[in-house]
Amino acid sequence: MTAVxxxxxxxxxxxxxxxxxxxxxxxxxxxxxxxxxxALALRFAARHPERSIDVGIAEANxxxxxxxxxxxxxxxxxxxxxxxxxRRAAEQLRVDVAGPxxxxxxxxxxxxxxxxxxxxxxxxxxxxxxxxxxPGTRVYSPADVHDARWxxxxxxxxxxxxxxxxxxxxxxxxxxxxxxxxxxxxLDGTLPADVLVVAAGATVAPALAAARAARERGVAVAVLRxxxxxxxxxxxxxxxxxxxxxxxxxxxxxxxxxxxxQTALTLCGSWSGETAFLGIGHGPAPVxxxxxxxxxxxxxEAAVLDAVMLERGSM
Amino acid sequence: MPSLRSAAAARRRILGYARGRTVHLGSSLSxxxxxxxxxxxxxxxxxxxxxxxxxxxxxxxVWALYALLAEHGHPRYTDAHGLxxxxxxxxxxxxxxxxxxxxxxxxxAGMAEAFRLDAQERPxxxxxxxxxxxxxxxxxxxxxxxxxxxxxxxxxxDVNGLQQxxxxxxxxxxxxxxxxxxxFGWRVVPADGHDADDLASALDLAEQADxxxxxxxxxxxxxxxxxxxxxxxxxxxxxxxxxxxDAVRGLEP
Numbered sequence: 392m393t394a395v396x397x398x399x400x401x402x403x404x405x406x407x408x409x410x411x412x413x414x415x416x417x418x419x420x421x422x423x424x425x426x427x428x429x430a431l432a433l434r435f436a437a438r439h440p441e442r443s444i445d446v447g448i449a450e451a452n453x454x455x456x457x458x459x460x461x462x463x464x465x466x467x468x469x470x471x472x473x474x475x476x477x478r479r480a481a482e483q484l485r486v487d488v489a490g491p492x493x494x495x496x497x498x499x500x501x502x503x504x505x506x507x508x509x510x511x512x513x514x515x516x517x518x519x520x521x522x523x524x525x526p527g528t529r530v531y532s533p534a535d536v537h538d539a540r541w542x543x544x545x546x547x548x549x550x551x552x553x554x555x556x557x558x559x560x561x562x563x564x565x566x567x568x569x570x571x572x573x574x575x576x577x578l579d580g581t582l583p584a585d586v587l588v589v590a591a592g593a594t595v596a597p598a599l600a601a602a603r604a605a606r607e608r609g610v611a612v613a614v615l616r617x618x619x620x621x622x623x624x625x626x627x628x629x630x631x632x633x634x635x636x637x638x639x640x641x642x643x644x645x646x647x648x649x650x651x652x653q654t655a656l657t658l659c660g661s662w663s664g665e666t667a668f669l670g671i672g673h674g675p676a677p678v679x680x681x682x683x684x685x686x687x688x689x690x691x692e693a694a695v696l697d698a699v700m701l702e703r704g705s706m
Numbered sequence: 707m708p709s710l711r712s713a714a715a716a717r718r719r720i721l722g723y724a725r726g727r728t729v730h731l732g733s734s735l736s737x738x739x740x741x742x743x744x745x746x747x748x749x750x751x752x753x754x755x756x757x758x759x760x761x762x763x764x765x766x767x768v769w770a771l772y773a774l775l776a777e778h779g780h781p782r783y784t785d786a787h788g789l790x791x792x793x794x795x796x797x798x799x800x801x802x803x804x805x806x807x808x809x810x811x812x813x814x815a816g817m818a819e820a821f822r823l824d825a826q827e828r829p830x831x832x833x834x835x836x837x838x839x840x841x842x843x844x845x846x847x848x849x850x851x852x853x854x855x856x857x858x859x860x861x862x863x864d865v866n867g868l869q870q871x872x873x874x875x876x877x878x879x880x881x882x883x884x885x886x887x888x889x890f891g892w893r894v895v896p897a898d899g900h901d902a903d904d905l906a907s908a909l910d911l912a913e914q915a916d917x918x919x920x921x922x923x924x925x926x927x928x929x930x931x932x933x934x935x936x937x938x939x940x941x942x943x944x945x946x947x948x949x950x951x952d953a954v955r956g957l958e959p
Binding site for chain 2: 422441442444446447449451452454455456457458459460461462463464465482483486487490491
């Protein structure tokens with residue numbers, strides 16, 4: 392059981408910038424690239440200017456250069472805004488990095504709808520699934536500074552291509568600083584639970600809040616907080632769902648290619664019960680900040696609580 | 707080691723690959739002399755030093771590379787069976803998987819960056835097609851390489867003047883190539899892409915340049931087989947035995 396608090400808020404970018412600087416000290420071969428978006432790379436660059444490269448606003452070239460450097464045996468971290476890394480540079484990421492299994496970690500800031508009122512061009516609700524579909528990748532969606540630091544270290548420390556979605560603003564602290572993160576995620580609550588909620592990234596906070604509210608109403612709820620979303624921790628999800636009568640997934644992601652779909656594939660044939668898959672659909676969205684978009688897409692606390700509390704048979 | 711002499715033999719191999727399967731013949735025949743000279747230089751370098759990588763960014767011309775590697779003694783390339791139509795990892799002598807156009811210059815630039823960090827002076831060679839220059843990512847990489855002063859990056863453009871659907875000037879006119887590359891901060895060296903001495907001199911100049919350098923190699927698509935030269939019909943082709951025999955007879959001695 393983890394202590395959960397609504398405050399203080401912290402910036403993943405600030406936290407990960409520190410982690411990158413540390414990794415630069417620890418790994419003298421590490422190179423960090425960015426494309427005119429230096430926030431993550433600033434502290435690394437201050438310590439290791441010779442290993443820090445800004446390619447300008449040119450994401451396709453960014454990913455190709457990363458591939459070239461990695462082909463010589465150096466690990467590479469690529470920093471940038473998620474929508475442009477996973478869409479504009481998708482082919483280079485797929486063919487030049489993931490195909491040959493190169494040691495390149497992509498840090499995508501602002502996946503999902505985190506860029507809010509900047510609009511649809513800056514949203515990437517498909518980023519996690521898009522990268523997960525590329526061969527040999529590991530994909531992470533941390534929720535706060537604690538699992539963000541772990542995810543970046545795990546991504547850079549592992550062999551092969553990886554993608555980490557990071558928040559662009561500040562995130563509620565939902566994890567304790569000393570938690571032992573791993574590929575199976577972390578469980579909040581006790582098993583067996585009547586309802587299992589599976590969440591990752593920015594939907595962990597509303598999932599935990601909804602679970603607290605449901606418990607106050609007498610419902611036994613467990614929340615599986617995923618940090619690594621690909622390879623999908625199928626065994627952990629299957630074990631957590633055992634004994635539950637309802638499974639709810641909630642994600643700041645395209646519903647068809649994220650943890651909801653993976654949960655369905657995992658449980659299909661081995662578990663029976665009611666399900667609710669909360670995520671981002673394809674319809675138009677209002678101009679709003681992330682919180683408003685969470686309400687619109689029904690991936691906020693109220694929506695999770697509704698899904699948890701809904702009468703059986705009505706979903 | 708491959709040379710223009712082996713390029714002549716390689717042309718026969720390229721035609722042989724096209725017996726029974728579709729091969730990008732025109733481009734492979736236009737670039738084979740360029741690749742032969744690049745490989746000759748790579749393998750002539752100090753055998754104790756790490757070998758310079760060769761990135762065939764116009765990956766559809768991989769048949770020229772296979773043929774030259776076969777001439778170099780790689781048994782994997784004696785026939786086309788099981789060979790991918792674009793360079794793939796895991797094949798001997800293939801340094802970088804390519805095939806999606808516009809990627810190779812960025813990869814080569816990344817390698818040049820890494821070698822500079824490692825204080826290695828070796829050149830990085832990348833071979834592009836003139837049709838490939840339509841891709842915007844080529845020019846992203848060109849700007850980047852000049853801005854970063856990657857003087858050991860050596861590009862060669864196989865300027866055969868034809869792309870899949872027609873003359874490059876008609877599909878998308880990228881001329882004047884010399885002034886474009888110069889404007890992007892590169893040193894430009896023109897060459898006859900089928901003349902061994904001229905190519906060698908051009909690559910000498912390119913390797914000694916104080917900035918990234920590009921050799922604009924004028925070539926003929928389908929070079930060496932008279933009925934294929936300048937003819938887009940041979941961009942990709944499969945040769946039956948009669949056509950193969952015609953083509954081989956047409957090869958220059």
